[in-house]
Amino acid sequence: MAALGAPGTSIQLDRPRDTSHGDLATNVALQLAKPLKRPPRELAETIIAHLEAPQGLVTRTEIAGPGFINFWLADAAVVEVLRDILAAGDSWGSSATGRGRRVNVEFVSANPTGPLHVGHGRGAALGDAIAALLEATGHDVVREFYVNDAGLQIERLAASLWARVQQAAGREAEIPEGGYHGAYLEQLARQLLEQEPTIAELPESEGLDRCRDAAVRTQREEQNRDLADFGVEFDVVYSESEVYRQDLLAETLAELDGRGLTYEQDGALWLKTSEYGDTKDRVLRKRDGSYTYFLPDIAYHRTKAQRGFDLAIDVWGADHHGYVPRMQAAMVALGQSPDFFHAVIVQLVRVMRHGAEVRFSKRSGDFVTLRDLYEETGVDAVRYFFLMRRGDSQFLFDIDLATKQSEENPVYYVQYAHTRMAGIFRTAGLEAAAISAEGADLSLLTEEIEQDLIKRLAGFPALVEKAAEAMEPHRIIAYLEEVSRLVNNWYHHHRVLGVGADLERARLVLARATQIVLASGLTLLGVTAPERM
RNA sequence: GCGCCCGUAGCUCAGGUGGAUAGAGCAUCGGCCUUCUAAGCCGAGGGUCCCAGGUUCGAGUCCUGGCGGGCGCACCA
Numbered sequence: 001m002a003a004l005g006a007p008g009t010s011i012q013l014d015r016p017r018d019t020s021h022g023d024l025a026t027n028v029a030l031q032l033a034k035p036l037k038r039p040p041r042e043l044a045e046t047i048i049a050h051l052e053a054p055q056g057l058v059t060r061t062e063i064a065g066p067g068f069i070n071f072w073l074a075d076a077a078v079v080e081v082l083r084d085i086l087a088a089g090d091s092w093g094s095s096a097t098g099r100g101r102r103v104n105v106e107f108v109s110a111n112p113t114g115p116l117h118v119g120h121g122r123g124a125a126l127g128d129a130i131a132a133l134l135e136a137t138g139h140d141v142v143r144e145f146y147v148n149d150a151g152l153q154i155e156r157l158a159a160s161l162w163a164r165v166q167q168a169a170g171r172e173a174e175i176p177e178g179g180y181h182g183a184y185l186e187q188l189a190r191q192l193l194e195q196e197p198t199i200a201e202l203p204e205s206e207g208l209d210r211c212r213d214a215a216v217r218t219q220r221e222e223q224n225r226d227l228a229d230f231g232v233e234f235d236v237v238y239s240e241s242e243v244y245r246q247d248l249l250a251e252t253l254a255e256l257d258g259r260g261l262t263y264e265q266d267g268a269l270w271l272k273t274s275e276y277g278d279t280k281d282r283v284l285r286k287r288d289g290s291y292t293y294f295l296p297d298i299a300y301h302r303t304k305a306q307r308g309f310d311l312a313i314d315v316w317g318a319d320h321h322g323y324v325p326r327m328q329a330a331m332v333a334l335g336q337s338p339d340f341f342h343a344v345i346v347q348l349v350r351v352m353r354h355g356a357e358v359r360f361s362k363r364s365g366d367f368v369t370l371r372d373l374y375e376e377t378g379v380d381a382v383r384y385f386f387l388m389r390r391g392d393s394q395f396l397f398d399i400d401l402a403t404k405q406s407e408e409n410p411v412y413y414v415q416y417a418h419t420r421m422a423g424i425f426r427t428a429g430l431e432a433a434a435i436s437a438e439g440a441d442l443s444l445l446t447e448e449i450e451q452d453l454i455k456r457l458a459g460f461p462a463l464v465e466k467a468a469e470a471m472e473p474h475r476i477i478a479y480l481e482e483v484s485r486l487v488n489n490w491y492h493h494h495r496v497l498g499v500g501a502d503l504e505r506a507r508l509v510l511a512r513a514t515q516i517v518l519a520s521g522l523t524l525l526g527v528t529a530p531e532r533m
Numbered sequence: 534g535c536g537c538c539c540g541u542a543g544c545u546c547a548g549g550u551g552g553a554u555a556g557a558g559c560a561u562c563g564g565c566c567u568u569c570u571a572a573g574c575c576g577a578g579g580g581u582c583c584c585a586g587g588u589u590c591g592a593g594u595c596c597u598g599g600c601g602g603g604c605g606c607a608c609c610a
Contacts, residue, residue: 014549014552016552016553017548017552017553017555017556018553018554021553025552025553027552027591030552030590030591031590033590034589034590040590064553065552065553066552066553066590066591067590068552068553111610148610151610152609152610153609153610154610266608267608268608269608270608279535279536279606282608283607283608284608285608286608287608288608290608292607292608292609292610293609293610317604318537318538318603318604318605319604319605320604320605321536321537321538321604321605322536322537322604322605322606323605324537325536325537345537345538347538347539347603347604348603348604350603388545388546388547388558389545389546389547390546390547392538392539393538393539393546393547394538394539394602394603394604395545395546396545398545409558409572410557410558410559412572413558413572413573415572416570416572416573417573419570419572420569420570420573421569423569423570424569425569426569427569428569463549466549467549469549470549470550472549474546474547475547475549477547478547478548478557481547481557481558482557485557488573488574489573489574489575491569491573491574492565492571492573492574492575493574493575495568495569496569497568497569498568498569511569532570533570533572
């Protein structure tokens with residue numbers, strides 16, 4: 001660069017989309033053309049003339065198009081990565097870029113007022129995969145579920161159940177305004193009455209307490225079962241009632257006040273969120289003296305910092321996206337860095353069944369639950385489907401299609417590629433984990449498809465880092481499908497077993513490396529990597 | 534009215550943070566099973582990347598303005 005009169009220029013090497021443009025390419029000549037006032041192709045020639053590449057690494061360079069410089073790597077150099085993959089095994093793809101960073105990933109956090117629906121499922125799949133990606137990049141991750149077990153909704157739930165208990169005892173009672181009509185409360189009421197026949201005689205306030213506890217507990221248990229069967233487990237379940245129990249509201253209020261960020265107006269207490277990017281200030285304490293739901297939420301997120309997390313990620317449904325700026329503002333107001341709080345928005349899932357959109361409403365008691373969905377189509381398929389698309393893209397889950405065509409589901413395509421590798425080892429009587437690259441002559445892997453496949457496998461760790469950084473698990477899916485396409489093609493055209501001892505040995509290494517990458521990728525997504533199908 | 538997200542093949546969607554001829558799956562059409570699983574492979578057709586300007590050597594990607602869709606705009610949770 002110095003020879004060109006542009007010392008200190010950083011050269012960025014990219015992997016071209018089109019393999020006919022080489023293994024690596026740089027556009028540096030195009031970028032320098034203007035400041036140096038020289039034609040880009042001429043610059044490219046000068047650059048190549050001054051290039052000092054390690055012996056035997058680059059086999060060919062080319063100036064292409066308007067001035068791209070393309071490089072081809074020697075096959076023998078490409079192939080060496082297979083030894084690293086086999087040596088690393090399951091940890092291939094992991095890195096330490098996030099070491100020392102404590103991350104709290106909060107997701108699902110469904111109100112304990114009913115079973116989980118498909119929208120929660122998308123949040124569960126996404127949150128769990130983001131957590132897995134962060135773990136793979138060395139972060140110290142806690143998966144957290146926040147329970148809104150206090151507040152108006154819960155009071156309505158308790159009142160609804162209490163009414164059901166009264167009805168079950170043969171008394172007149174009505175579900176209150178805005179209450180819950182689902183059949184599960186009738187069932188629970190009968191259950192409570194069976195366990196304790198006199199429960200309906202209790203004074204109302206005591207009855208409501210009992211109903212609240214029973215409803216929240218049974219709903220939480222059911223949600224946990226639904227999630228566990230979906231393959232999602234939480235490290236911490238944090239209750240809103242805990243925020244009240246520890247009197248964190250007053251503490252939080254005092255801290256905000258101490259920073260001079262609150263003021264009274266119209267009899268209410270406001271937080272100056274507009275000073276931190278929100279469109280307007282928000283009320284913390286209403287005119288009637290009660291708190292808004294915003295304050296306990298701030299207090300709760302404040303605990304995440306107090307509990308030692310460096311980063312708090314919330315996976316929220318799109319119906320809450322308008323809430324992001326004020327929470328962001330509140331955290332900054334409390335002295336956190338602007339990137340302490342990060343909301344990942346997941347669009348609501350629309351569900352299509354029998355050609356019509358299924359409307360689900362908790363209060364009417366008519367909805368498609370997450371469990372319904374995965375019992376019908378399988379956990380692997382549902383999780384894969386939820387992660388195929390970016391979280392913020394709206395998408396339509398057609399149950400009939402997912403069920404009817406389950407055999408053509410893309411998840412099976414990737415899993416099948418994995419089982420094919422397992423099948424090779426099974427036929428050869430080999431234990432997959434025992435396959436080693438030691439002493440194998442990998443230079444025999446000269447087929448173009450083999451070289452392409454190896455180059456893709458080599459890119460896995462970088463991809464995991466990017467996907468983790470962007471919190472976008474769907475990138476893993478796109479990658480896995482590409483690797484599967486390559487390996488299925490390879491499998492179809494080239495045999496591994498019975499092609500001569502040395503070549504067989506080399507190809508077993510490639511098959512094993514591919515299996516490792518496919519299994520790692522699927523695991524990150526929470527999808528199984530079966531040995532047989 | 535204001536804000537956020539989205540608009541890419543018949544359908545569902547990908548397209549690192551601006552690069553070369555815009556991709557996949559499904560659907561359609563045509564080939565391929567005596568060989569490690571055909572849940573597969575090979576090939577074909579299919580595109581005004583919503584529209585109009587702008588920035589740039591280069592725009593699906595960035596900026597502005599429209600149009601269309603979703604969601605949100607409470608001292609409700």
